[in-house]
Amino acid sequence: MKKQKPPEFEADFTERTVSSEVAYDGGLLKVMRDAIRLPDGAPAWREYVVHPGAVMMLAFVDADTILLERQYRYPQRRHFIELPAGKLEPDEAPLATAKRELVEECGFEAAHWWKIATLHPSIGYSTEAIHLYGARDLRNVGAKLDVGEHLETFPARLDDALEWVRDGIITDTKTALGLMWWALWKNDGA
Amino acid sequence: MKKQKPPEFEADFTERTVSSEVAYDGGLLKVMRDAIRLPDGAPAWREYVVHPGAVMMLAFVDADTILLERQYRYPQRRHFIELPAGKLEPDEAPLATAKRELVEECGFEAAHWWKIATLHPSIGYSTEAIHLYGARDLRNVGAKLDVGEHLETFPARLDDALEWVRDGIITDTKTALGLMWWALWKNDGA
Numbered sequence: 612m613k614k615q616k617p618p619e620f621e622a623d624f625t626e627r628t629v630s631s632e633v634a635y636d637g638g639l640l641k642v643m644r645d646a647i648r649l650p651d652g653a654p655a656w657r658e659y660v661v662h663p664g665a666v667m668m669l670a671f672v673d674a675d676t677i678l679l680e681r682q683y684r685y686p687q688r689r690h691f692i693e694l695p696a697g698k699l700e701p702d703e704a705p706l707a708t709a710k711r712e713l714v715e716e717c718g719f720e721a722a723h724w725w726k727i728a729t730l731h732p733s734i735g736y737s738t739e740a741i742h743l744y745g746a747r748d749l750r751n752v753g754a755k756l757d758v759g760e761h762l763e764t765f766p767a768r769l770d771d772a773l774e775w776v777r778d779g780i781i782t783d784t785k786t787a788l789g790l791m792w793w794a795l796w797k798n799d800g801a
Numbered sequence: 802m803k804k805q806k807p808p809e810f811e812a813d814f815t816e817r818t819v820s821s822e823v824a825y826d827g828g829l830l831k832v833m834r835d836a837i838r839l840p841d842g843a844p845a846w847r848e849y850v851v852h853p854g855a856v857m858m859l860a861f862v863d864a865d866t867i868l869l870e871r872q873y874r875y876p877q878r879r880h881f882i883e884l885p886a887g888k889l890e891p892d893e894a895p896l897a898t899a900k901r902e903l904v905e906e907c908g909f910e911a912a913h914w915w916k917i918a919t920l921h922p923s924i925g926y927s928t929e930a931i932h933l934y935g936a937r938d939l940r941n942v943g944a945k946l947d948v949g950e951h952l953e954t955f956p957a958r959l960d961d962a963l964e965w966v967r968d969g970i971i972t973d974t975k976t977a978l979g980l981m982w983w984a985l986w987k988n989d990g991a
Contacts, residue, residue: 615961617882617970624873624880624951635825639848640832640926642825647875650951658829659876660850660926681807683814684924685837686849690814691924692807732974733923734874734881736830736850741974761814761840771805777986780807784922784931784974791981796967 624650626657634658662739666709667696667785669727669793670719671747672766678717678749679772679786682762692775694786695764696741705742713746717764718754721746727798732785743789745798769793814840816847824848852929856899857886857975859917859983860909861937862956868907868939869962869976872952882965884976885954886931895932903936907954908944911936917988922975933979935988959983 627648634644641661649655670678677694684691697712699705706724713719727743754764772790775781781790792798817838824834831851839845860868867884874881887902889895896914903909917933946952962980965971971980982988 614964615958617957617965618955620871620880620953622871622951622953624871626873626875634827635832637824637832637834637848638846640850642827642830642832644827645875649949650873653949655949656828657875658827660830681810681812681814683816683840685816685835685847686926686928687921687924690810691921693924728969729972730974730977731877731881731972733927733929734877734883734973736876737923738876739923759839759843759845761812763810763812765808767807768805773985774804775807779918782919782921783924784920784978787920788974788978788981791978791985794985795963795981 622650626650626655629654658736660733660737660739662698662737663701664699664705665696665739665741666699666705666712667694667741667743667789668709668713669743669745669789670695670713670717670721670749671745672749675768675770676766677769677772678719678764679767680716680762680764691783692781692786693783694789696785706744709742709744709746714752715755715757716760716762718751719746719749720752722748722750725798727789727792730785730788741785743792812840816840816845819844848926850923850927850929852888852927853891854889854895855886855929855931856889856895856902857884857931857933857979858899858903859933859935859979860885860903860907860911860939861935862939865958865960866956867959867962868909868954869957870906870952870954881973882962882971882976883973884979886975896934899932899934899936904942905945905947906950906952908941909936909939910942912938912940915988917979917982920975920978931975933982
């Protein structure tokens, strides 16, 4: 069957900003509360977290093996297995963040990088975008964890990590998606 | 090669709660700010959104076709194509939420439901869990959108929707993951 585009949508559900204010700014989380107009003109409000954006990396130790991390995630009160990831610093380009975080968290530089996808993990209440990169030809240069940052990095076969997603051992959505993307489509830039 | 479990981890990175307080409660978003102790005993703090949990549905019109929605997501200032989803009401079981939201948003009841996975979309700053269900044997009973809720539902072939993920037309992480899960693994309960 021929590949289909999405249907031609006629309805415009755009919500218009009336006013915007910082409702909370606690150091990690900045919450906006905006007065808006719904598409039918009715007044309403929207609350959301302003996020600087993040990166995530499929870092290949060899063709079948990537780097994973294990760390404690306080909001969920348990340890998670995740792909390496990190937040953009102000004015930092996503690829620069990816290179910086792969060194800081995992202790590796990569000779070859490529973009895989951009994703939006929490469209209901956050401005966050996650930029997914691939990296290969790794060289160990030693990790530089931030003070107070506690995590361990370990290599895993992609096929095993995918089974951990299927079995519910990996439940972090971004990590699951990164692994599944590779399983389905690999990537032309690799 | 034999299927591997994750390595035996020795490090315990558990962060202990010292005190917990509501830092912001705006109606949609409730933000906690907790004083904690890091695994090395040092004091620190954690900020995170308390979320009631959510459901997402792969609702099958036929074996190759599911329901999608299009709606405007104000935090990202654009329309998104998404799988049907919704938040748990207080004391509501996830499957009950899934059944309720499939009627309210899409106008369908389903004779057969099954659980696919539980996922955590924002482990860095939210308690949210998303429960993914499958639904089939649909019957149109008419949608009941909440006041101020503007969205349209449309059927799409799974193969097409997967291409929209790959092409960057679908970037909502939960939706992409739901579609990719089905592509990779289907589900025994279906």
